[in-house]
Amino acid sequence: MAFSNVYFCNLRTSMKENLPTKLKRLIETAGLKEIVSVRNLVAIKLHFGEKGNAAFIRPILVRPIVDAVKELGGAPFLTDANTLYAGTRGNSISHLITAMENGFAYSVVNAPLIIADGLRGASFSKIRIEKEVIKTAYIGKEIVEADVLISVAHFKGHELSGFGGTIKNMGMGCAARKGKLEQHSDLSPKVKPKKCVGCGECVDHCAHQAISLREEKAHIDPEQCVGCGECILICPNGAIDVQWNADIPLFQKKMAEYTWAVLKGKKKKSMFLNFLTNISPACDCYGHNDAPLVPDIGILASRDPVAIDQASVDLVNQQIGSAGSCLTGCTGPGEDKFRGVYPKIDWTVQLDHAERIGLGTRGYELVTI
Numbered sequence: 339m340a341f342s343n344v345y346f347c348n349l350r351t352s353m354k355e356n357l358p359t360k361l362k363r364l365i366e367t368a369g370l371k372e373i374v375s376v377r378n379l380v381a382i383k384l385h386f387g388e389k390g391n392a393a394f395i396r397p398i399l400v401r402p403i404v405d406a407v408k409e410l411g412g413a414p415f416l417t418d419a420n421t422l423y424a425g426t427r428g429n430s431i432s433h434l435i436t437a438m439e440n441g442f443a444y445s446v447v448n449a450p451l452i453i454a455d456g457l458r459g460a461s462f463s464k465i466r467i468e469k470e471v472i473k474t475a476y477i478g479k480e481i482v483e484a485d486v487l488i489s490v491a492h493f494k495g496h497e498l499s500g501f502g503g504t505i506k507n508m509g510m511g512c513a514a515r516k517g518k519l520e521q522h523s524d525l526s527p528k529v530k531p532k533k534c535v536g537c538g539e540c541v542d543h544c545a546h547q548a549i550s551l552r553e554e555k556a557h558i559d560p561e562q563c564v565g566c567g568e569c570i571l572i573c574p575n576g577a578i579d580v581q582w583n584a585d586i587p588l589f590q591k592k593m594a595e596y597t598w599a600v601l602k603g604k605k606k607k608s609m610f611l612n613f614l615t616n617i618s619p620a621c622d623c624y625g626h627n628d629a630p631l632v633p634d635i636g637i638l639a640s641r642d643p644v645a646i647d648q649a650s651v652d653l654v655n656q657q658i659g660s661a662g663s664c665l666t667g668c669t670g671p672g673e674d675k676f677r678g679v680y681p682k683i684d685w686t687v688q689l690d691h692a693e694r695i696g697l698g699t700r701g702y703e704l705v706t707i
Contacts, residue, residue, distance in 0.1 A: 339701040342642035343368075344649040346706050349615070349636055358402040360707075361637060365406055365609065367707050368639035373486055373607045376411030381484035382449070383417055383512060385492060386437035389426040390625030393616040395492050397441040403490065403611075404449045412486065414449045416442060418511060419478040420459040422518040423545055423566040425623060430457045454478025459515030465599040469695055471591050475599030476517035486607045487600070489643070493612045493650045495619040495631060498525070498567055499590055500676045500685025501654075502621055503647040504610045505692060509596035518566075521592040525565035525585045529556045533577035540569040540578060590688040597643060598697050612638045612650045619664050619679045628664055631675050632657035644698030648689055651676070 345368045351357050374380060382403060387394030400416065407414040416437075420428055427433040430453040437451055444450065455461050455478035463482040465475045481487065491507035499506055510521060536554035548562035549569060556577065558569075569578050601608055614635035618627040635653050640646035659669030659678070668678030676685055693700050 340699045341701040341703050342640060342645035342699055343705050344638055344640040344642070344645050344702045346638050346649075346653075346704050347636055348706075349634055358399065361399060362402040362406050364637060364639050364707055365403060365611070367705075368609060369641060370406055370609060371410055373609055374407055374410040374412040375485075378412045378485040378607075379483070380407050380412040380414040380486040380488060381417050381454070381481050382407075382414055382488045382490055383454075383481065383507060384490040385507065385511065385622050386416075386418055386427070386433070386442055386451075387440045387622050388625045389436050389439060391622050391627050393492065393494065393618040393627035393630075394440065394622045395490060395613050395615075397443075397446045399613070400442070400447050400490060403488065404447055407488075408448070415452045416447060416449050417452050417454045417478070417480060419455040419481075419514055419518075420453060421623065422515055422522065422564060423568040423623065425625070427623075428545065429459070452480050454480040454512065455514035462514035462516060465602055467595060467599045467602065469595040469598060470691075471588065472520070472595040472599070475596050476514045476520065477512055477596075477600055478514050481512045481600065487604050488608070489610045491610070491612050492616070492622055493614050493654070494617050494622065495676050495679050496621050497570065497680065498586060498683070499593065499688055500680055500683040501647075501651060503612050503650050504643045505594055505597050505647055505688050505697075508600045508643060509593035512600045513596055517596060519564050521589060521596060522565035522567065524588050525567055527558055527563065527565070527567065527569055527578050529558060530577045530579065531555050533575050535575055535577075537574065539572050539574060543568060543572045586683055587687045590685075591691045594688050594692040594697060595695060597692065598695055601643070601697070608641070610640050610643050610646050612646050614638065614650060614653060617654060629662045630660055631663045631665055631679070632660055640702075642698040642702070644689055644692045644700055645702035648700045649702050649704055651685070
């Protein structure tokens with residue numbers, strides 16, 4: 339098995355080196371100067387956090403990355419693509435307002451914010467990849483046109499992929515709305531009539547008017563549904579579910595293949611960071627975040643998107659589950675924390691498939707700085 343280097347720094351600091359300085363040393367050790375050249379346009383892809391969510395990466399920890407890029411002569415900008423679901427980041431106007439309200443102002447991060455797929459998510463480039471599932475991917479145009487791509491991901495649990503790290507930040511996060519729709523299109527939410535009480539929460543939260551109440555029960559119109567999955571967690575009674583065995587593996591494969599598309603032509607001009615802090619059980623796309631599953635661990639950097647996600651999973655699972663979290667099982671060292679939250683999801687699918695299509699390797703050497 340091939341091995342890739344994954345560089346790790348813990349969160350210990352001192353008078354001689356604070357966390358921003360340590361983070362800068364981490365990315366320099368991981369080879370930042372090998373990917374950034376003078377006058378390169380550098381896309382720093384991150385998640386600005388939904389309004390009300392507080393688990394996203396702190397803007398003051400994005401600033402050292404920006405500064406390091408500028409020192410090498412690059413021109414960095416912070417970016418993300420608009421969302422498919424209802425929320426505060428569905429178009430560029432509300433997306434930028436949300437980002438600034440969450441602290442991503444120029445005075446803090448020292449870089450402009452550019453939404454990658456235009457005003458309403460329709461600005462994309464078609465990338466031909468001819469993979470097992472995806473033949474043509476639809477990627478946010480500004481990310482495609484950038485010279486360098488740096489992924490800055492908040493590592494956490496995820497209700498559809500088990501966990502969300504670099505592969506999700508790249509494959510789903512860089513896709514334009516058409517690409518997000520393609521990845522979600524095979525997810526088929528189903529209503530369990532016995533559990534549905536007709537509260538209407540799912541109706542109110544559906545951005546695509548795909549859900550209605552019929553005889554005091556929720557009904558999903560398959561022709562209107564885009565498969566975004568928001569209704570699954572919105573339902574307070576657990577009355578909406580998907581076909582886990584059929585839909586979720588295909589979703590994860592699509593996400594990995596979209597990551598391949600994002601990195602096409604940029605493999606030698608990309609770097610990936612995973613922040614293992616505030617490791618919440620669900621995506622930062624929700625307007626809230628539950629208590630962390632495990633204590634904060636540190637920050638990882640690598641040139642291999644598969645290796646860094648594998649290392650991140652391993653580090654999380656080595657921890658003891660936090661007593662105040664939603665975990666009721668799998669709390670011991672070595673137990674799978676993400677299966678503890680989402681027992682029906684096999685998160686290894688995304689890593690296996692990513693390795694199979696040549697995106698990277700699950701084998702890694704952890705190098706502590």
